[in-house]
Amino acid sequence: MGVSALAALIVAVALASTRATGSPNFTLPPGAVYINPLEYNVLGADYAQWRTNDSFVGFNPTNTTPPFIQVFDSSFLDITGPDATIRLVSSHPGFAFAHEAPIYVPDLNVVFFSSNDGGPFGYSSWYNNSVVSMLNMTEVDIALASTTGNVNVPAQTLNLSDNVQMVNGGTGPYKGNLLFITSGRALLPPSIVLVNPNPPFNTTVLLDNFYGRQFSALNDIKVLPGTDILFFTDPTYGWLFDFRPEPMIPSQVYRFDPSTGQVRVVADQFVHPNGIAFTPDGRTAFVTDTGAANGLMANNQTYPATIYQYDVDPVTQSFTNRRVFAYTDTGIPDGIQLDTSGNVYSGCGDGTHIWNSQGTLIGKFFVNSTSAEMIFTKSGLLIFAEEWIYLVNIQAQGINLEAY
Numbered sequence: 001m002g003v004s005a006l007a008a009l010i011v012a013v014a015l016a017s018t019r020a021t022g023s024p025n026f027t028l029p030p031g032a033v034y035i036n037p038l039e040y041n042v043l044g045a046d047y048a049q050w051r052t053n054d055s056f057v058g059f060n061p062t063n064t065t066p067p068f069i070q071v072f073d074s075s076f077l078d079i080t081g082p083d084a085t086i087r088l089v090s091s092h093p094g095f096a097f098a099h100e101a102p103i104y105v106p107d108l109n110v111v112f113f114s115s116n117d118g119g120p121f122g123y124s125s126w127y128n129n130s131v132v133s134m135l136n137m138t139e140v141d142i143a144l145a146s147t148t149g150n151v152n153v154p155a156q157t158l159n160l161s162d163n164v165q166m167v168n169g170g171t172g173p174y175k176g177n178l179l180f181i182t183s184g185r186a187l188l189p190p191s192i193v194l195v196n197p198n199p200p201f202n203t204t205v206l207l208d209n210f211y212g213r214q215f216s217a218l219n220d221i222k223v224l225p226g227t228d229i230l231f232f233t234d235p236t237y238g239w240l241f242d243f244r245p246e247p248m249i250p251s252q253v254y255r256f257d258p259s260t261g262q263v264r265v266v267a268d269q270f271v272h273p274n275g276i277a278f279t280p281d282g283r284t285a286f287v288t289d290t291g292a293a294n295g296l297m298a299n300n301q302t303y304p305a306t307i308y309q310y311d312v313d314p315v316t317q318s319f320t321n322r323r324v325f326a327y328t329d330t331g332i333p334d335g336i337q338l339d340t341s342g343n344v345y346s347g348c349g350d351g352t353h354i355w356n357s358q359g360t361l362i363g364k365f366f367v368n369s370t371s372a373e374m375i376f377t378k379s380g381l382l383i384f385a386e387e388w389i390y391l392v393n394i395q396a397q398g399i400n401l402e403a404y
């Protein structure tokens with residue numbers, strides 16, 4: 001037996017023993033579940049053992065009661081830390097008050113966010129605007145300190161002016177303001193709007209058209225790190241959810257310079273471009289394509305549920321060298337955020353998924369329902385799951401989203 005054959009035998013024995021025991025050689029946070037991929041590589045003909053044929057329902061082969069931390073690689077423990085737990089901090093059964101557009105304002109220790117903008121679940125339609133709310137994280141911290149269980153801190157509704165219709169994305173603070181992107185409603189245009197984070201929450205619209213043409217239903221926005229230039233996505237979900245007229249422009253990604261007013265396209269060839277994010281050095285961009293989700297029309301799980309990665313051209317800031325970063329196993333990758341170690345978080349059909357910078361899925365915060373977005377706060381990662389907001393007290397830190 002040669003050296004390499006011996007090495008192969010040792011590896012085989014090691015793999016076999018891992019398969020046999022399945023017990024990890026590391027300590028999991030309380031309630032966390034380790035899914036050793038080697039134990040799940042072979043399924044056989046009975047494909048319904050671990051999940052249904054609906055890709056929007058998650059992979060929970062241990063049938064663990066959600067919410068829980070699902071670990072696919074021990075490196076995920078560097079993100080969670082030893083004591084991470086998922087706790088409910090705010091809820092509103094029957095109303096999808098916590099959908100997307102989270103913005104954390106460190107000075108106030110408050111998070112702003114919007115309700116679902118597609119039908120009765122979000123109290124929103126062609127005739128009804130969605131709802132923007134704020135959650136006071138100081139009050140969340142106080143409530144959590146009083147018990148080891150869940151808490152319910154009420155979110156406060158903001159009363160914004162009528163030029164803010166169907167908030168769907170947000171980032172910042174941007175020059176001290178909330179930076180929201182709206183999908184528009186009926187003939188009221190999609191827009192980029194600044195909102196004062198303090199009373200009276202007054203607003204200023206920065207952009208609501210492309211050379212006189214309305215966007216379809218603007219979705220998500222980020223600032224290129226180190227600049228004050230805005231990048232945003234425009235899918236057709238307003239039409240697909242019946243609150244906007246038929247689209248009149250392709251689904252694409254734009255760059256907008258508020259100081260010159262110039263707006264141009266930096267990427268196209270999407271089904272439904274959705275979440276957007278940058279690495280802190282501003283050299284790499286991520287755009288999610290949620291093509292598998294079609295609003296009120298039937299979903300088609302042969303379409304993308306994919307995070308694409310690009311180089312940001314240093315001169316033009318156009319997005320080049322598109323490649324697949326990750327394909328989600330469940331639902332669609334909606335909002336997207338990065339931590340300071342380069343790990344990528346996206347809100348998917350069963351919770352928050354976390355990939356390392358190479359695109360390997362290393363863990364999930366499994367809540368067993370759509371959780372479109374998340375945001376880092378001083379208290380941990382806040383997960384928006386429609387009727388529920390969860391907080392995970394992880395040790396990873398989010399990248400700085402503040403722009404000046």
Ligand SMILES: *[C@@H]1O[C@H](CO)[C@@H](O)[C@H](O)[C@H]1NC(C)=O
Pocket residue numbers: 025026074
């Ligand atoms: C667990 O064992 C594997 C294989 O020996 C090793 O690569 C990994 O670093 C170990 N993890 C920890 C946390 O010790």
Ligand SMILES: *[C@@H]1O[C@H](CO)[C@@H](O)[C@H](O)[C@H]1NC(C)=O
Pocket residue numbers: 053054
């Ligand atoms: C999934 O299975 C159900 C029940 O067997 C069937 O009605 C449905 O068409 C299947 N869906 C897909 C996407 O295959």
Ligand SMILES: *[C@@H]1O[C@H](CO)[C@@H](O)[C@H](O)[C@H]1NC(C)=O
Pocket residue numbers: 123124125127128
């Ligand atoms: C608008 O929303 C309210 C709840 O806020 C609901 O009672 C009403 O039915 C909605 N109207 C339409 C036309 O969707």
Ligand SMILES: *[C@@H]1O[C@H](CO)[C@@H](O)[C@H](O)[C@H]1NC(C)=O
Pocket residue numbers: 108110136137138139
């Ligand atoms: C948040 O709650 C704390 C504690 O009740 C309070 O002192 C603070 O003023 C609140 N912040 C805002 C922005 O309402």
Ligand SMILES: *[C@@H]1O[C@H](CO)[C@@H](O)[C@H](O)[C@H]1NC(C)=O
Pocket residue numbers: 156157158159
């Ligand atoms: C918005 O208006 C409602 C109803 O008048 C009020 O209860 C609420 O406090 C207002 N929100 C803010 C942030 O002022």
Ligand SMILES: *[C@@H]1O[C@H](CO)[C@@H](O)[C@H](O)[C@H]1NC(C)=O
Pocket residue numbers: 177194195196202203204
């Ligand atoms: C809100 O109003 C104040 C006072 O007029 C103004 O200085 C500020 O720029 C406004 N903010 C926004 C976002 O419109």
Ligand SMILES: *[C@@H]1O[C@H](CO)[C@@H](O)[C@H](O)[C@H]1NC(C)=O
Pocket residue numbers: 298299300301302
């Ligand atoms: C999904 O899309 C493919 C490609 O267009 C099509 O062949 C298939 O019939 C669609 N499936 C469903 C369930 O609509």
Ligand SMILES: *[C@@H]1O[C@H](CO)[C@@H](O)[C@H](O)[C@H]1NC(C)=O
Pocket residue numbers: 057060063064065066368
């Ligand atoms: C997860 O959600 C699905 C779909 O809503 C449900 O059928 C299933 O029972 C849930 N699983 C657990 C473990 O709660």
